[in-house]
Amino acid sequence: MSVKVTTIELHYSNLKEELLPLLFGKVFHVTTKDAYFSIMDEKIIRNNMEGKYEFAASQSKNSYGRKRGYVCLFDLRSATTEQIDHALDNFYFLNPRWQRSAYFFVVSSSVWSQLIETSVAKSEIGFKEMWIPYVECWFPKDLLLDHIDEVIEVKISGIDAIRLLHRRG
Numbered sequence: 001m002s003v004k005v006t007t008i009e010l011h012y013s014n015l016k017e018e019l020l021p022l023l024f025g026k027v028f029h030v031t032t033k034d035a036y037f038s039i040m041d042e043k044i045i046r047n048n049m050e051g052k053y054e055f056a057a058s059q060s061k062n063s064y065g066r067k068r069g070y071v072c073l074f075d076l077r078s079a080t081t082e083q084i085d086h087a088l089d090n091f092y093f094l095n096p097r098w099q100r101s102a103y104f105f106v107v108s109s110s111v112w113s114q115l116i117e118t119s120v121a122k123s124e125i126g127f128k129e130m131w132i133p134y135v136e137c138w139f140p141k142d143l144l145l146d147h148i149d150e151v152i153e154v155k156i157s158g159i160d161a162i163r164l165l166h167r168r169g
Helices: 013-021 033-042 059-063 083-092 107-115 116-123 159-168
Strands: 002-010 028-033 073-074 102-109 135-141 148-157
Touching: 013 116, 013 148, 033 102, 102 107, 148 159
Parallel strands: 002 148
Antiparallel strands: 028 073, 028 102, 073 135, 102 148
């Protein structure tokens, strides 16, 4: 099975205005260029329970999903603008590692019924572990590319200036 890859080019300052509308109504996994090639080669999005892959954020070590062997996803099917803004303030999932590219694996609706929503994490552990309210969800096992509708590759310009600012901060 071949996954459709759509490539767009955006300036980092336009990610919210131009990328976010493409993601509304979707569930997706976001990753880096290196991980993208690994996923495409292996035809599977693997969980990071063992910590084999670079963490998207330092808090990922204490991530609810990672600790359980789930694949971390973002769910913008019904999140409000306010909830998405809150999530972006907590974790900027439009380009979490401030890279020159980001890859969004859009999950097929055929597996949505298997998703674990934040309400489960909240009732199970409260806020003792890391999870992003409103928009984070999880797939309970490794996710085959057969369950990916498309990949949105975002080539990001102007990122060097913002990366420099983050290093100084």
